[in-house]
Amino acid sequence: MNYIEYQDKVLERKDLEFKFLNYFKNHQYTVIDLHFIERLNWQQLTQDDLESMSTRSIWKNGQNFFALRNDWTDQLQHYARTFDLNFKRAVYAGPIANNEHISTNLGIEVFNPSYEDMLTSFQYMLKFIKEEMQQPVDFAVIGHYQLLNLLLSDTEQTPEILQLINERNISELSRKLSETHPLVNLLKQPTHLQLDYIPSLIPNDHPTYLSILRWSEELKRAGIESIHLDITTMPPKSYYIGSFMQIFKNDQSEPIMSGGHYDGEIEGFGFGIKVD
Structure with a gap:
């Protein structure tokens, strides 16, 4: 396994992240970021959380438990248990870890959406894939x-x-x-x-x-x-x-x-x- 990524690959990925965030910012999505390391509150864990434990990187420090983020949408669900989300649309880019494999996730969320909100988000994503990423869709x-x-x-x-x-x-x-x-x-x-x-x-x-x-x-x-x-x-x-x-x-x-x-x-x- 290669633990070091070199210049061109790093720059290409970072450039894609920036393009993605800026593209959706220009379409009135709020750019957000959350810590890659999540503090887990055992009193608030759901059955979904417990069932995902086998795929997550988890450790204990003193009386606290921590885990690497494995899903942005899931992390936002955890965040919303304690804090209010004061935005309608969000865009993010950052790492996720599943089964000890780390990848970058580019994503958007629309909260309390109408069908038009869902459709617009789909259209924006598809346009980004085709025009900015130059990816065909089959x-x-x-x-x-x-x-x-x-x-x-x-x-x-x-x-x-x-x-x-x-x-x-x-x-x-x-x-x-x-x-x-x-x-x-x-x-x-x-x-x-x-x-x-x-x-x-x-x-x-x-x-x-x-x-x-x-x-x-x-x-x-x-x-x-x-x-x-x-x-x-x-x-x-x-x-x-x-x-x-x-x-x-x-x-x-x-x-x-x-x-x-x-x-x-x-x-x-x-x-x-x-x-x-």
Whole structure:
């Protein structure tokens, strides 16, 4: 492992951070920074916090516990437990640490957002990726964290069924649920065709479907024609409640950009770009 980065790579990354912050500052986003080291208050830790401990760098100093930041949105949730956020839109750039790997995260958040706020933030991010980063966008993955509730009853959402969905084990799901179950029929379709198939399975006037439909239309308007549906069983944190999306290049397995709608200590909609 190389622990030292040299001149050109350092300057390129710092220049990208500056461009990102300045770009969104010019669009009336408040530039913020938070300490890379978080002091953890054990009385305030949630189940989400406890479940993320295995991926975080944590240590004790006296009676205090500390951890390296592993997610900007999560850190803002922690901050909002104690302090008021006196801004509507925020932009940040800085390190995150996961599983002892440090990368730079460029991100924005819009708090208590309207749909127009969410759409505008997406448009700004996509423009930055295409024009400032000179990155092509080949396809998108979208979904909604409430979609599974329209496809499975509460009694069907057992740990076993959810695990089979994660594994995309269609044959076993067919046996457990039935060959004609709506979820089984949906998973049998190629992911890039599932958006066209799902209206036959769920109420077309349901807010969850309308949200997915609206975002798919916006992606197409932005020139992204290849759109895949993600049937996910578990959000990264329990406060993620609504639509989410990821933007990809064909030659990369990691998304260029990802984001979603959340409602925890604060409600917001955020997008992030991870730079290794």
